[in-house]
Amino acid sequence: MKLLLTSAGVNNSTIHNALVDMLDKPIAESSALCIPTAMYGHPWVGPGVKTWEFISGKSENPMVDLGWKSVGVLELTALPSIEQDRWVPLVRETDVFLVSGGDALYLNYWMQQSGLADLLPSLHSVYVGMSAGSMVMAPNIGEEFVGWRPPAGGDKSLGLVDFALFPHLDHEMLPENTLANAEKWAAGVSVPGYAIDDQTAIKVTNRAVEVVSEGKWKLFTP
Template sequence: MNLLLTSSGLRNETLRNTLRDMLGKPFSAANVVFVPTASVAEPGDHTWLVEDMTRLHALGWRQFDILELNGLPRQLVLDRLLHADVVYVEGGNHYHLARSITANNLGTGFLEALQSRVYVGVSAGSMIFSQNLTEHSAEVIGDTADLHLLGAKTMDPPFALFDWYLKPHLYSPDFPERDDAWADRITERADFPIYFIDDDTALRVRAGEVDVVTEGRWRFHP
């Protein structure tokens, strides 16, 4: 399984080259499926979504598909994932994304599709693989409001592949509160490992091994 878990998409040449290397062929010879599901639970202006989709589209894919996980028959969703070489899952509310996967019984089929494809996560799309994506981590991280927005009090992780948790947008001007002091407060409460990554950083996961790809800054709390 090849995962490229970003904070804010393919914002620099290092991340784009990493994806190209993981894919093993030119973007022009590959199909990508763009999953915007997490974004629809976010209120307010969605220029960030349009900008990231435009940036991805500009890489020049053979086919650029857009797939919403809710409302379509399960097998149709899985068939669309299987038709892609790259599954690109956008940011937004990670709890909504996780619940969309579990509620539509997509977990097993989704993971099976990823065995022979490259997955690129953006923010929420990068956060859904942790076994610690629960109501407890929501309280530790300070994301409880995002969970309650959905009318939910509990959360079951859809995949539970890793014990570590990923928190994006460290030092981001769009999230000015996410500085070292913010990360320090979280790590004081946390009883699980956390990667904090900025918008120029990604975690690359290959055969279960994790390494950091970056033109920016990141932190790890073991």
């Protein structure tokens, strides 16, 4: 699986071009599944209007509205209640996954409970994450980003990449997301940490990591 880990969606031409390069076919010929699950775990974004805005492509963060051939919804909390042959073939056939922001640990929990986490490494799709949808790929997210707490506690996430993410660097509505606080966060994670603003993404292809950006970012190493 190829990963495009964004802070706020595909919101500039550099990130958009990176996505196009990762796809095996044009966007207009590619099928997509959007995953809104992380939104339900975060008090700022769901459930309700913002979840509908993401699914319908009417949010301020371009992902669903990029001109895909088709877009479906994959709600992870529903998957344990239906047979796998109802949804696994769909997942395997999908060209791109569009994974919303919200709460990273809530998303991690339902990726595990649904069985999607086990499928991801074997897929040949492109995974586009936004905020929590990107953070969940790390081995852990850092105590600073723990909101919803999983039954087992801790801040462990999927570990499909060997670095962690601090999104929304210097965002005007998040005064605590400063570079100084990102440095403190990085000291608490056991892997390299990228602090990225909303004009930046991390591209991962065949384990090669590349920063694509029209904004600010910084790599912290342990």
